Amino acid sequence: MLKLKRIIHIAGKEFISIYRDKLSMTILILLPLIIVGILGNVLRFELNDVKFAVFDKSGSSLFISLIQELDKTKEFSFNGNLNHQNEIIPAFISEDLKFVLFVPENFERGGEVNVFLNGSDLLMSEAVMQRLSAHFAEPLPFEYSFIYNEELKSEIEILPGLVMIALIIVASIMLSMSVNRERERGTARLLIITPAGMNEIIAGKSIPYLIVSIVHGFSVYLLSLFMFGIEINQGVFNFFLLTVLFSVATMMTGLFIAALVKNELELLIGCWLFIFIPNVFFSGFIFPLQSMESIITPVASIMPGRLFIEGYKGVVFRLTSINVNAKYFIILAFQSLFFYAVSVYLLKRNFFRK
Known part of the structure; x- marks a missing residue:
């Protein structure tokens, strides 16, 4: 038959052993904190301050207002305008951009906005595609293009x-x-x-x-x-x-x-x-x-x-x-x-x- 007094004595002895063992104390105290701290910050599915740039050939006031709306969110951060299409790939390298929006001259007449994404970072690119599609109440006509990994390996x-x-x-x-x-x-x-x-x-x-x-x-x-x-x-x-x-x-x-x-x-x-x-x-x-x-x-x-x-x-x-x-x-x-x-x-x- 179980004796509560004996169980309490054994439990007390174990508490003392844990207290004296630095490794056990470290594991019991730090391990849960580290795991929760790391995974709690990593296992998040929203984006923060994703840098993007715009190459706008349309000069459309409508698209400018859309960019301002996008920049106000915590998910995206507007990094400036590009002056030429040849600047797109260098901008990915030098400015750490995650995507570039290329707006054609015929945007207000139904032209598609080309979104250049980094094919060597597919996780980020997929997240950007999902958030862009979900952000606008009326989805814009986006066409996605990938650089560095066009075959999406x-x-x-x-x-x-x-x-x-x-x-x-x-x-x-x-x-x-x-x-x-x-x-x-x-x-x-x-x-x-x-x-x-x-x-x-x-x-x-x-x-x-x-x-x-x-x-x-x-x-x-x-x-x-x-x-x-x-x-x-x-x-x-x-x-x-x-x-x-x-x-x-x-x-x-x-x-x-x-x-x-x-x-x-x-x-x-x-x-x-x-x-x-x-x-x-x-x-x-x-x-x-x-x-x-x-x-x-x-x-x-x-x-x-x-x-x-x-x-x-x-x-x-x-x-x-x-x-x-x-x-x-x-x-x-x-x-x-x-x-x-x-x-x-x-x-x-x-x-x-x-």
């Missing part, structure tokens, strides 16, 4: 995200597990008594995983070419530079987590919560960045996963130059240096002790 949308996930697993998680394993097995002390310094130890531990990441990048290059018919001929150097910088940035983030935790379970939970989930959900791989709260957007825009996907699409699909993609390279390089410096300090203090 779905693999163009998912391939960058899949590559990002593969590199995160290989680069950050495997390296951090390897470093943590040195301490659990007691071999960290053997490394520290060798003539090698901390920088040499980290470099030696990182190089194999960086090489594997580059091999994965080469595999993606071949698969893209022969399986999906996607050529990277004009941006091969940029593609591999992006792969290396992203791999190093995620490796250093994983190293930072490895320097903070004590065992492999804590490490896996940390990598899952602070590397995998944020990079997957805040990268635009599953949900458009413009559907998130405005307070989250600046954070999401500098996540390594977001930088990799945007850089990948720019290099592979839009054939942008290294100057256009320089901002992604610079931010990834800065993140790598920052987490490397912090990781070295923490490893010297907490990990590789003589």
Whole structure:
């Protein structure tokens, strides 16, 4: 027969164990908050401040009033007028536009408004098409055109995200597990008594995983070419530079987590919560960045996963130059240096002790 007093004693003992176990306390308190916070901001189906431009050949006062009406909504943000049709594609690159409205001269006589959409971002393009159709009480005669991905290949949308996930697993998680394993097995002390310094130890531990990441990048290059018919001929150097910088940035983030935790379970939970989930959900791989709260957007825009996907699409699909993609390279390089410096300090203090 159940004794309430015994159950209460056991429950009290368990509460004390949870309180003393930092990992259990962290999981119980932070995990629900992080998951609800991330998914609550990501799982949104309205758009916010989607940039668009207009190339208007009609000069129609009716269409101008429609644009003003569209700009007043929180979903769309008017970014200005274009002066020539040749400015449409460069505007997508330099001004981060999501669509362009091309208004013909015969608009008031029934001419169709051509909506140019970014075919390398199908999730956003589909959302824009739905919102434009739903916005006007009397639907305008829209004709949709896609640039960069005129055939609307779905693999163009998912391939960058899949590559990002593969590199995160290989680069950050495997390296951090390897470093943590040195301490659990007691071999960290053997490394520290060798003539090698901390920088040499980290470099030696990182190089194999960086090489594997580059091999994965080469595999993606071949698969893209022969399986999906996607050529990277004009941006091969940029593609591999992006792969290396992203791999190093995620490796250093994983190293930072490895320097903070004590065992492999804590490490896996940390990598899952602070590397995998944020990079997957805040990268635009599953949900458009413009559907998130405005307070989250600046954070999401500098996540390594977001930088990799945007850089990948720019290099592979839009054939942008290294100057256009320089901002992604610079931010990834800065993140790598920052987490490397912090990781070295923490490893010297907490990990590789003589």
